[in-house]
Amino acid sequence: MADSDAQRVARALRGDPDAFGELVRAHLRAAQGIALAALGDPADAEDVCQEAFIVALERLEDCRDPARFAPWLFRIVRNRAHNHRRYRRLRETASLDAPAALAARSRDDPDRDLERSQLRQTLSEALQELPEVQREIVVLHDMNGWKHREIADVLGIPEGTVRAHLSYARQALRARMNSGELRGKD
């Protein structure tokens, strides 16, 4: 039987790499979803996830309820993502190289065709227009396959509120993605 998060945290506190690896593998996808919801860019979200897991390990003694490691980790992910977003804004304001950077990234992923790249950009932009809580809910539910109850537990809000936010987020995303304004940009 697999260890619980509390057991994994106890072992990771003693420097057990296997326990830390289990924590990473168990929560990486959700952490990436939360970072993606904040940043809109999968590569940035992965970098933020890596930072967040390292910070979580360094501060593991601060996790007062190891059984609830995941919500504690996701708070770190959210904070790191916000910091990264602020940094990215400053960087993009200061630099005119953003289009070149995007082009370079696209050359790194030759398997992805233009249509997919456009879809990614469209989705990312549409996502960024939602309130943060709705971004997290729609990504955790529709991308990561979480249940309403699980999202409510992690975000600390009622399940009914999760459903309402999810419904609104989907409508807003569809409307944004179908709008001629966005297609015109692409």
Place this chain on the structure above:
Amino acid sequence: MDQDRIDFSALDTLADAQAHERLAVRIVNAASAELGRRANMLSPFAAIAGWTVPALSAAALIAGLALATLATVDRSAAEDRTMPEALRLPAPVAGWLSEDRSPTNSDLILAVEGGLP
């Protein structure tokens, strides 16, 4: 399957199991320094526990040497001597001990005038 679900596959870079595992390995590798620090950071109890084996080994060695020394010492000479002789007590004191009495004032004066060795 929920029909209303938004298709996020274009953004879902970790849906691929290999990509997920690659990132997980990258994170664990990046954490190796902190994991090593934690592994080397023993608690006081663990440190004490770590010392018990060498301490017990040393105690056993000393006990063994002591027993061997006692076994090899010539005990016949010691057995022939009385306690005052073994302790090298002055004769007047040895006398008081053998008589099992406390010295009187006059005993003490005589002993001092006689000069204890």
